[in-house]
Each structure stands twice: as structure tokens, then as C-alpha cells.
Amino acid sequence: xxPDFVPLYAVITVLFSLLYFCFASVPFLFxxxxxPEVGRLFRGLFRAYFWMxxxxxxxxxxxxxxxxxxxxxxGMFVLAAGASAMRGWTLQRIDAQQNACRAGDHAAAxxxxxxxxxxxxxxxxxxxxxxSSLRYFL
Numbered sequence: 590x591x592p593d594f595v596p597l598y599a600v601i602t603v604l605f606s607l608l609y610f611c612f613a614s615v616p617f618l619f620x621x622x623x624x625p626e627v628g629r630l631f632r633g634l635f636r637a638y639f640w641m642x643x644x645x646x647x648x649x650x651x652x653x654x655x656x657x658x659x660x661x662x663x664g665m666f667v668l669a670a671g672a673s674a675m676r677g678w679t680l681q682r683i684d685a686q687q688n689a690c691r692a693g694d695h696a697a698a699x700x701x702x703x704x705x706x707x708x709x710x711x712x713x714x715x716x717x718x719x720x721s722s723l724r725y726f727l
Contacts, residue, residue: 591656596649596658596661599649599665600649602645602648603645603646603649606638606642606645607642608716610638610712611709611713617630617631622690622698622702623687631701632684635680638708639676642672643670644669646665646666646668646669647665647666647669649665649668650663650666653665658726661722664722679704682704686700686701686704
């Protein structure tokens with residue numbers, strides 16, 4: 590058994606990763622996503638986000654496994670697996686819409702904005718659920 594602060598610190602790192610995306614994705618609401626430089630930054634934000642969530646979720650799951658809290662361990666591993674699974678799919682959608690923007694499809698910018706909004710909403714839901722679970726193991 591590990592001390593109780595180890596899983597707490599692991600969840601705080603997961604929360605930090607989720608908060609990072611919350612704050613880093615807001616500036617993209619004020620710029621056009623069809624600009625190539627902005628598009629590269631936008632794609633990089635999502636690539637880093639999914640990688641951070643997968644790694645920190647796996648570490649938090651391992652910390653919960655070591656502390657004997659199997660329900661929280663399962664939740665963190667599901668979070669990490671979900672981030673790993675959604676990474677490729679989301680990045681492919683971003684690439685497809687950015688290529689369509691470059692080809693002259695004006696509706697692609699709107700579809701790219703929908704990817705952005707759906708990522709922000711999904712992150713907010715994850716952040717809320719992880720933050721609300723803190724009270725159960727403190």
C-alpha cells in the first residue's frame with residue numbers, strides 16, 4: 590500500500606492536464622482556424638492534449654492500483670485508453686478539415702470550429718467528473 594497522498598498527486602496531475610487544455614484552447618476561439626500557422630498550433634494543441642491525458646491517466650491508474658482503489662484505477666485507465674483511442678480519430682478529422690480549407694472549401698472552417706467546440710465540451714465534462722470524484726478519496 591502506498592500513502593494516500595500519492596493517488597491525490599496523481600489526480601492533481603490529471604486535473605492539471607485537463608485545465609491546461611481549458612486555458613490553452615480559449616485563444617483559438619478568437620482567431621481563424623484556416624490560417625496555416627494557426628492550424629499547425631491548433632493541431633499541436635490537440636496532439637499534446639491527448640498525449641498528456643493518456644500518460645497522466647495511466648500514471649494515476651497505476652497509483653490507484655498501488656493504493657488498492659480499484660474503481661478509481663479503472664476510471665483512470667478508461668480515461669487514458671479513451672484519450673489514446675480518440676487521438677488518432679480527432680487528429681485525422683483536423684487534418685481532413687485543414688486540407689479542405691487549403692483546397693478552398695469554406696464550410697471546412699466551420700467544421701474545424703465544431704471539432705474545436707466539441708473538444709472543449711468533452712474536456713469540460715471530463716474535468717468536472719474528475720474534480721467531483723476528489724471528494725470520494727480524500
